[in-house]
Amino acid sequence: MSGNETPRGPVDSSRVPRYAGPATFARLPRLDEVGRADVAVVGVPFDSGVSYRPGARFGGNAIREASRLLRPYNPAQDASPFALAQVADGGDIAVNPFNIHEAVETIEAAADELLGTGARLMTLGGDHTIALPLLRSVAKKHGPVALLHFDAHLDTWDTYFGAEYTHGTPFRRAVEEGILDTEALSHVGTRGPLYGKQDLTDDEKMGFGIVTSADIYRRGADEVADQLRQRIGDRPLYISIDIDCLDPAHAPGTGTPEAGGMTSRELLEILRGLASCNLVSADVVEVAPAYDHAEITSVAASHTAYELTTIMSRQIAEARAK
Ligand SMILES: N=C(N)NCCCC(=O)O
Ligand SMILES: [Zn+2]
């Protein structure tokens, strides 16, 4: 969309019931229907990097299904994200499930192509392995980026069974590759048992700060968001959200659940508190619908992607108005 075209929004739910027709994210047009987008929502059906329960390859489509109920106006951010900018569903990146190295390359190349059109990416995973190629691509465009990583887990481990590309290792690889701005890296929602204390020492050496799920409970979402915002400043920011950052009560449909997590309300409120950050792209990963009930997890993930999309759309509209 150029500056003065009106974005094409979702299917009108007062004319076509929201449960009818194919499920694109938020019932938005497909990318090939609008030509180009300011925000491209893409699925990455890949889960060959998991260490425990598989099934996140089905996450993107589960989120799309759950997102049928999203409405066009977001009161929490006082914005109509799909009117402010062209948001479109770019479909899935087809990746090889039998060759992780090839899959990682395919994801990076597809992200390069989409970012090359000027779009920001809202990626629906897939397991957390996919954050590495996405960050590589984003860093090619913006240089090393600030990272907010919402997750029960650190995902800065070194290898599993000798494998360097897994869902527990993307952020160590990213630090090694110099694609993250090590002055502005935070995990949010961290909790649960580790392999040893060294995990934390290593993680700190890489430059990460940690806001545990207990910190969020004690200090509240607003204070946490303020602190994160200060650390990030106006750096280009990537937000990676592993849905297992939520308590299993709020997100049972995931592969490596850990008790004692934040609520979906806390996650959404922290994100809203980051609305002024320069969000260049984001992902929501690790939704595994086979373990879900009543779409609890995919509803939470769809609202999470909606808040992230709203932040990006508002910034695109503001930049255009200048
Ligand atoms: N990224 C996610 N969801 N989990 C990583 C867990 C790695 C482990 O099994 O220790
Ligand atoms: Zn996790």
Ligand SMILES: [Zn+2]
């Ligand atoms: Zn993760």
